[in-house]
Structures are given as structure tokens and as C-alpha cells.
Amino acid sequence: MSHNTFPHADHDPRAVRLAARDGTLVGPTAGLAKGFVQVNLVILPEAQANGFLRFCQSNPKPCPLLAVSEPGERGCAALADDLDIARDVPAYCLYRDGRLDQTVHDVSDVWRDDLVTFALGCSFTFEHALIQDGLPVRHIDEGRNVPMYRTSVPLVPAGGFAGHLVVSMRPYRASDAIRAIQITTRFPQTHGAPVHLGDPALIGITDLHSPDYGDAVSMGDDELPVFWACGVTPQQVLMDAGIAFAITHSPGHMLITDIPDSRVALL
Template sequence: MDHNPVQHETGWDVRQRIRRGEWTRPTQGMAPGYVQANLAILPRDLAADFQRFCALNPKPCPLLATSEPGDPSLPTLGRDIDIRTDIGTYRVWRDGVMVEEVHDIRDLWRDDLVAFLLGCSHSFEEALLADGLPLRHFEEGKPVPVYTTNVPTAPAGPFHGPLVVSMRPFRPADAIRAIQITSRFPSVHGAPVHIGKPEMIGIADLAKVDAGAAVTVAEEELPVFWACGVTPQAVVAATKPPFCITHAPGCMLVTDLLNSRLAVF
């Protein structure tokens, strides 16, 4: 049974609730102050190429940690993490097609699997809110809108595909401030990749999202686009590896790292 987020929870607390099956929904707003991470799990024979893909595409794929092959723990991100049980909902991909969503991947785990954990915009959203900037999807009680663009990522080995972005509307002065704030957090997507004119990056209609939910954009506001950790899922769909596991959009690994420690200045 799902329960509402508890504001004083730590990353450890959230992981225990998820491991017990008490929470399977998105983790936005849970464990304030703690870093959340996107997930991609691939076989070892693709791991080196994917790691290089992340290095070449640090905006959408800011790599926080990589597991050892077959080892579900991630000691640099938190105590007693088990990547097989500690995310509320996983997506299972075969030959580039998402075939099922599950809440536990112990039955799918193999000795050759490598987990990649990538920075998440939930961390920089906390910094925006702390500065008094409004976030429309929070105000409207929705997940952030996500769009697939026509901007290609830099390829590495077999990995290629389009950049995926998340969007938050701001008045121009607030957009400038949002750029300044998020520039301090390169390990969680950093500064925006595009401002205004969504058609220039292949987004014909802001009402038609690829993940999350559409939000209101007022006439005096600019849509501001950040690189998004859903990008690896678009890359998996384009690349078609035989087997891959990702998080379901919004369902993150909540770590023991503090958001405040990610700021570079």
C-alpha cells in the first residue's frame, strides 16, 4: 500500500519503504536534501561503451556511480543499497522495447549486469525552490513534463539517440536566475540546454509530452529546457541492446548523498 511522502525522511528511510513494497510511485519531493538518481543497467559487454557515452553526454547522463559487474550494492551512494529492490518501479527492455514494469528485479539479476546511476533534476529543483523560484509542475501537482527532441546525442560504440529534456516555465527574470542556480550543479544536469522556441529542438506542441504531464505556460513565460535522465531510455529504444533495465520515469534511487554537497561553487 502506498503512503504519502514524509518530509523528514532520509534517503535510507525511503529505500527501506520501497524495499518493503510500501512505495512504488515517483519519488519527487521525498527525502528533501538527499540526492536522487536515474538508473540504467546493462550487460558487462556493453558497459564500457555506455560509460563512454555518459562521458560524451554529461548534460543528460551525469554519471554519479557505477557498480561492479554482478554486484547490486553501490557503497559510494549509500549504506546497504540493493539496486535490485530499492527503486519503486523498474522498466525491463528487450531489443529496445520496454516489455514490462516491475517493482523488484531480483529474479532478473545476473552476474554480468552493471548498474549506472545518473544525476537527477530533483536535486536542482530543490535549489530553485529554496531561492523562491516557482515550479509549475509542483504548483499543479504533476510530474515534470518531458519531451524527446531532434537534438542528437554524441554516439559511443553502439549507443546513439535523441536528447530528452524536461521543461519548466519561467518569467524572463526568473529564467535568468534559474540558469545561474542550476549552473552550480553540473552533476545533476547543470544549466538548461535550450530556452524558448520549442520548435527549434523538434517540440511541435508543449501539450504533447513523452513522459510526465503537460503544465500551463503563461503568455509572459518562457519554456526552459534541461537535459533529462530519461535520455538513456530513448537511447535504448534507438540502440536496441538485447537486455536493459531502467527506472520508470520519476521513480528514482534515493541516496545518502546530500544535494548541498553537489554544488561546485
């Protein structure tokens, strides 16, 4: 969806949330509300919430925890004012019995009083820093969702959850890859430095042109794939755990907060 479909998309996080709330915005959020933190969401019944909290603490690279709501709350003051967690994301995934049941644009009709929301840092935050430094971000340039891949890298089991790391990929020439590592290391709360670069087979990825989530992007012969831990990891973990009911954002369709990027950067 074009940034011009609704006003202030480039710099106003509330405008983006309201556009998602009224159905104007249904596409990915990469490149929107520049300078504000975007978050991955995992929404679970309170019965599973403590276990998932321990899982996040054991796996901070893919699951950097920024905020946790009280049960049943659809707002979260730590993230934003005028926030409705059940309506302010362009697309949600509903999971039932360990399977993706459906993708919807509003979850208010299935909201429950026992649901706890986990907000996890997202790599879209450091993309703004990359662009500011003059580094291209291929999926934004090509108007696509970021490519994401399941890997063979095991996670630390905790709280009844386990599985393998999911990564996002951005291609760079070697010199730019080094600079991208330097920049993203400053953002540990939004996945931080890459977890791998170069040969994808070393982390169990067989075909870069067939991502498990998101869209494939073009790669030049002189470019390396650079892989960052990804907030889609918990979605795979929830399915592996066969959890009875859960809600997440749809990959690439984030909740945009009022938190400035600078607040999650190491200076």
C-alpha cells in the first residue's frame, strides 16, 4: 500500500494505527512512521504467559521483550497512547491447536479477558537507521515484505516452548554488510547484530528465492545475504507447541508504537 493512502504515514505513528484500525491500511508496515519503534506481537492466555515470558528471557535475540500487558488489556501505556491492540495492526494471525487458523484485520470479536500481550522488538526499527546512513534496504526499495526463513539453529527450550530460529534477510555488498553490522549492533532491543552472513546452507536455508514468510527480493552477484534474528520466531514456536489459542501480528504487519527509535538505541 502506498504511503500516500493516508496522511502523515511517514512520521506519525498514531496516523498509521488509526489507518489500520479503520481498515485503510492492510499491508506491511516497513518504511511507515519513520523513527518510531515497530513491534511484533504475541498474545496468549494468561495460563501460558509465564512460560512464554521465560522463553523470551532465554532467547532475547529473536524475542527482545519491550512490554507485557496486564491480562485482558487492549491498551499498553508503555507502547502508545490511544492504542487498541485488537484493532491497530494491519493484519493478525489467529492460531488454534497449533495451526494457523486464519488471517484477519481485527481481533476484537475473539478478544478475551485472560489474554496477555507481549510486545517484541522488530528489525524494521533498525532499518530506519540503515537508510539514514545511506544503506539500501532491498525489500523497501522493491515494495515487498521482508524475506524470512526458518533455520536449523536451535532455540533454548524454556517455559514449555522450543523450536528453531527464524531469520530475516537483507542483501549487501561486503563493505556495506560490515557497516550494517556496526549500525544494527546499537539496537539490541530490536534484534541487534546479524546472526549469520554468507552461505545460507550453514544455517539450514536451502533456497533464498523461496522464503518461508514474506517475499523474495533480488540479489546481485556481488552481494552477500545478511541474516538477522526475526520476531516471527515465536509464531513458529507457538505452532510447534500446539498451543490451543494465540494471536500474533501477520509477518511484516507490525504494531507501530509512540516510542522513538532513539530510546532503544545504544548511544
